[in-house]
Amino acid sequence: MAQPHPASTNTPRYLTGDQAGLREFLDKFDVFLFDCDGVLWSGDHCFPGTVETLELLRKNGKQVVFVTNNSTKSRADYRKKLEGLGIPSSVEEIFSSSYSSSIYISRILQLPENKRKVYVIGESGIEQELRSENVPFIGGTDPAYRRDVQPEDYKRIAAGDTSLLDPEVGVVLVGLDFHLNYLKLALAYHYVKRGAIFLATNIDSTLPNSGTLFPGAGSMSAPLIMMLGQDPVALGKPSQAMMDAIEGKFKFDRSRACMVGDRANTDIRFGLEGNLGGTLGVLTGVSSKEDFVSGPVRPLAYLDKLSDLLAAEQ
Amino acid sequence: MAQPHPASTNTPRYLTGDQAGLREFLDKFDVFLFDCDGVLWSGDHCFPGTVETLELLRKNGKQVVFVTNNSTKSRADYRKKLEGLGIPSSVEEIFSSSYSSSIYISRILQLPENKRKVYVIGESGIEQELRSENVPFIGGTDPAYRRDVQPEDYKRIAAGDTSLLDPEVGVVLVGLDFHLNYLKLALAYHYVKRGAIFLATNIDSTLPNSGTLFPGAGSMSAPLIMMLGQDPVALGKPSQAMMDAIEGKFKFDRSRACMVGDRANTDIRFGLEGNLGGTLGVLTGVSSKEDFVSGPVRPLAYLDKLSDLLAAEQ
Numbered sequence: 001m002a003q004p005h006p007a008s009t010n011t012p013r014y015l016t017g018d019q020a021g022l023r024e025f026l027d028k029f030d031v032f033l034f035d036c037d038g039v040l041w042s043g044d045h046c047f048p049g050t051v052e053t054l055e056l057l058r059k060n061g062k063q064v065v066f067v068t069n070n071s072t073k074s075r076a077d078y079r080k081k082l083e084g085l086g087i088p089s090s091v092e093e094i095f096s097s098s099y100s101s102s103i104y105i106s107r108i109l110q111l112p113e114n115k116r117k118v119y120v121i122g123e124s125g126i127e128q129e130l131r132s133e134n135v136p137f138i139g140g141t142d143p144a145y146r147r148d149v150q151p152e153d154y155k156r157i158a159a160g161d162t163s164l165l166d167p168e169v170g171v172v173l174v175g176l177d178f179h180l181n182y183l184k185l186a187l188a189y190h191y192v193k194r195g196a197i198f199l200a201t202n203i204d205s206t207l208p209n210s211g212t213l214f215p216g217a218g219s220m221s222a223p224l225i226m227m228l229g230q231d232p233v234a235l236g237k238p239s240q241a242m243m244d245a246i247e248g249k250f251k252f253d254r255s256r257a258c259m260v261g262d263r264a265n266t267d268i269r270f271g272l273e274g275n276l277g278g279t280l281g282v283l284t285g286v287s288s289k290e291d292f293v294s295g296p297v298r299p300l301a302y303l304d305k306l307s308d309l310l311a312a313e314q
Numbered sequence: 315m316a317q318p319h320p321a322s323t324n325t326p327r328y329l330t331g332d333q334a335g336l337r338e339f340l341d342k343f344d345v346f347l348f349d350c351d352g353v354l355w356s357g358d359h360c361f362p363g364t365v366e367t368l369e370l371l372r373k374n375g376k377q378v379v380f381v382t383n384n385s386t387k388s389r390a391d392y393r394k395k396l397e398g399l400g401i402p403s404s405v406e407e408i409f410s411s412s413y414s415s416s417i418y419i420s421r422i423l424q425l426p427e428n429k430r431k432v433y434v435i436g437e438s439g440i441e442q443e444l445r446s447e448n449v450p451f452i453g454g455t456d457p458a459y460r461r462d463v464q465p466e467d468y469k470r471i472a473a474g475d476t477s478l479l480d481p482e483v484g485v486v487l488v489g490l491d492f493h494l495n496y497l498k499l500a501l502a503y504h505y506v507k508r509g510a511i512f513l514a515t516n517i518d519s520t521l522p523n524s525g526t527l528f529p530g531a532g533s534m535s536a537p538l539i540m541m542l543g544q545d546p547v548a549l550g551k552p553s554q555a556m557m558d559a560i561e562g563k564f565k566f567d568r569s570r571a572c573m574v575g576d577r578a579n580t581d582i583r584f585g586l587e588g589n590l591g592g593t594l595g596v597l598t599g600v601s602s603k604e605d606f607v608s609g610p611v612r613p614l615a616y617l618d619k620l621s622d623l624l625a626a627e628q
Contacts, residue, residue: 185533219541222536226532
């Protein structure tokens with residue numbers, strides 16, 4: 001694990017109700033990266049003032065980016081989700097782990113000409129984003145992979161039968177897949193053993209739903225990690241591969257960017273390890289005031305709630 | 315990891331061709347526990363002399379036990395497999411991880427009256443062995459669990475709907491399941507979160523087939539281990555829970571028992587950590603002479619091949 005960022009031992013500044021402090025803080029940044037659940041909304045409930053706060057930032061020329069580890073949705077799907085919560089946004093403002101993965105494959109990995117295909121464990125969000133970057137792929141939601149393993153599959157896989165193991169596959173990308181099965185895991189394992197790069201959209205072990213937890217994208221990678229004795233490169237928060245992908249797209253000055261989040265250990269760490277100019281904690285999610293003020297990973301500043309930013313202009 | 319057994323730093327005795335040494339060795343033991351693949355056979359090929367060696371042991375009044383981590387087969391299935399390889403055996407001589415798990419649940423765990431059901435991830439071998447010990451179970455090969463997760467499942471699981479989450483389940487038992495899916499993992503997670511004991515038939519990450527490797531029973535547990543942050547009690551080699559179960563059944567004197575295997579790190583370790591009177595390595599499988607003679611885990615004695623034991627009576 002990386003060492004805590006030096007800044008993390010500072011005492012964070014409490015900005016709620018501090019108009020001058022808020023103005024000064026906003027003036028320092030051109031770009032605001034937002035964690036979503038716990039910051040802008042909770043579950044299906046948009047926090048009061050979220051829409052107005054985002055408007056204030058945009059009106060002042062700030063770039064707003066919504067950063068999500070949700071790999072099952074494409075950016076277009078996610079924009080619809082924001083719209084459903086009453087939050088206006090554009091696809092260009094959204095950065096999901098499926099998009100991050102696609103950018104990483106298409107713009108950062110230098111794959112040989114004959115190894116450009118991606119074998120996908122995951123849902124349609126990943127497929128849509130791979131298509132948007134013109135990355136060829138197999139697997140994913142293809143019904144041909146949603147079947148039981150058959151006795152002859154073992155022999156075909158062992159023999160390297162090219163109708164089951166495509167020789168052009170150079171990357172295995174594992175995201176959340178509600179149709180995970182034995183065959184998909186066996187194929188992913190053999191692709192990596194044959195030299196494919198092992199990527200994961202994100203490695204969150206759980207996925208919140210209906211007020212409790214369900215298997216997350218990391219749970220899809222877990223069997224492969226155990227079999228291979230190898231971790232994937234993860235493209236979601238807090239992996240810096242995601243920060244690199246965001247920077248690759250928006251070309252911003254990191255010293256003029258601020259990460260906003262409710263979780264010290266993931267969101268704030270993500271901003272600190274990315275050497276962003278600032279990190280802003282909010283108390284409407286997982287981390288407490290004590291976590292931010294005296295925990296091992298501390299933001300530059302914190303607020304009771306995101307909409308406290310509105311006081312900067314009152 | 316357990317400390318190496320003190321005996322493991324001894325120099326193992328090489329017994330091939332040493333008739334007096336072989337006789338002396340055989341006289342020390344009443345019970346021989348056998349790892350199978352790599353000792354008695356390899357893949358589908360029975361080693362020459364295996365049948366005769368087992369006959370020699372039985373003729374001299376030795377108890378023979380076949381110990382296997384294969385959880386998909388019942389003892390009856392496994393006896394058929396031995397028969398197919400030309401090796402006579404009785405069901406009573408076979409000890410599989412599915413049987414070990416059933417014994418552990420029925421005879422060692424003290425489950426409350428209203429928490430006696432087992433939720434199974436696995437195939438019919440586990441079900442047959444649970445039935446043989448009169449342990450009630452759900453899941454397993456029941457087609458009702460071989461389906462995609464549905465949107466309403468999240469709400470039903472979150473609400474503790476007793477038609478999906480049986481309140482009498484007190485144990486989750488995870489073995490190799492060729493029909494693993496998202497719903498099965500979600501249910502297993504929620505049972506353990508609600509207090510069920512987390513068991514695994516075995517935690518081998520891979521399963522050999524057709525000369526290569528496929529996902530093993532450990533790969534079924536891996537997502538749950540990641541989600542729960544908790545390891546299961548494993549009932550296969552080299553877990554001592556399996557040794558306890560074997561002893562519980564055969565009631566033998568450990569000082570008069572010998573474990574025979576081809577792998578220092580699992581088979582020989584299993585015997586050493588179980589404080590058996592002896593361990594015997596054979597060079598027809600994974601470990602080399604160097605592993606046995608100078609590795610960190612060393613048997614009491616070793617042979618080129620199991621059938622070298624026949625020289626004791628020539």
